[in-house]
Amino acid sequence: MRVFFAAPARLWEEWSPALRAACPEMELCREGDPASFDALIYAPGYPETGEPMDFRPFARARLVQSLWAGVERIVVNETLTQPLCRMVDPGLAQGMAEWCLGWAMRLHLGMDRYLQDGQWRNGLVPPLASERPVTILGMGELGRAVAAKLQGMGFPVTGWSASGRPVEDVRVLGAEALPRALEGAEILISLLPDTPETRNLLDARRLAMLPRGAFLLNPGRGTVLDDEALLAALDEGRLGHAVLDVFRTEPLPPGHPFWSHPDVTVTPHIAADTRPATAAPVAAENLRRAMAGQPLLHLVDRARGY
Missing domain, CATH: 3.40.50.720 (NAD(P)-binding Rossmann-like Domain)
Structure with a gap:
């Protein structure tokens, strides 16, 4: 499966090794034809130009997996039609x-x-x-x-x-x-x-x-x-x-x-940080479920906003 890493560049070095270790069958990319990707790993702040993320070119994607628990900045994006899952990890x-x-x-x-x-x-x-x-x-x-x-x-x-x-x-x-x-x-x-x-x-x-x-x-x-x-x-x-x-x-x-x-x-928003070591396996499980057409973990209800 091809997965697009739609997150700020500073997160790449921290997250890519953990994600690849948890899901070795995944090809994780930071660039490429949007139409070629099966899923996205997403974090607010991308793109770093400050413009809203445009999810429409990723028409083939079966999943947008958020790296964060909070999704209020994502659900309001009208271009998002793919299933969105929030991150809840141990x-x-x-x-x-x-x-x-x-x-x-x-x-x-x-x-x-x-x-x-x-x-x-x-x-x-x-x-x-x-x-x-x-x-x-x-x-x-x-x-x-x-x-x-x-x-x-x-x-x-x-x-x-x-x-x-x-x-x-x-x-x-x-x-x-x-x-x-x-x-x-x-x-x-x-x-x-x-x-x-x-x-x-x-x-x-x-x-x-x-x-x-x-x-x-x-x-x-x-x-x-x-x-x-x-x-x-x-x-x-x-x-x-x-x-x-x-x-x-x-x-x-x-x-x-x-x-x-x-x-x-x-305290400076540090109560519950998302840690790659424990979060990557959750993302990997959702990627596999999306590819197999199985129920997704922590699927966001757009109407409720979480």
Whole structure:
């Protein structure tokens, strides 16, 4: 099979060895007649001229395999008619679960309260994890991985998704129960995708539903959060702290108030990176499925946007 690598040039050296090792029967190319390719490996930022990708010349392609989990910048491309699959791989899920667990534990234990200034603060004893309810917004593969990690530490976890689809060993609430999901969350984790339904979902009204002093982690999508509403909730003491990994504009501009706010921690979109070693086998499996006419992994629903 011939596969076109439609990704920024800087990714070639990192990805091509892993992809070829995972799928040795593939001829991976960076140039050639578009009509000759059976599939594309794609990442936003291609072409590097800044123009939108034109998928129409790749009329023979049976698959566009994204290297990233987020596909909101791809599904809006009207020239894309080929099946599109997002990347969900074991390394990505593990990385997201570790990021969420690490920051949840740091906030839960109040690690930053123990300043090394000679003061003996032995009255600041945290509750047990079993006494700190967590709600996860978004119960896809990443949400399930995060839930399992947090439950392993003893946190009571509630999941929320628009569908309310059941998840084994997790209490999951559906669309109409969002207020209930928020009201019980001393730690709220948003793993929601960027869709018309999720944009500004966490606005002033919904942030006010959280228990006073609640913590917010957002490694999902920056558009889910109303930035001004979050800053107001923090300034008023209604929320305790926010750890944000994703933003409406990235990189986050140096002058953005998130950088200087004492109750905001910024991480630079590193919660769940796609690692070639674990992602390449997923891409290889989808390429083989596409060639054999079999069901594809993580096929994107264009209407839902993910």
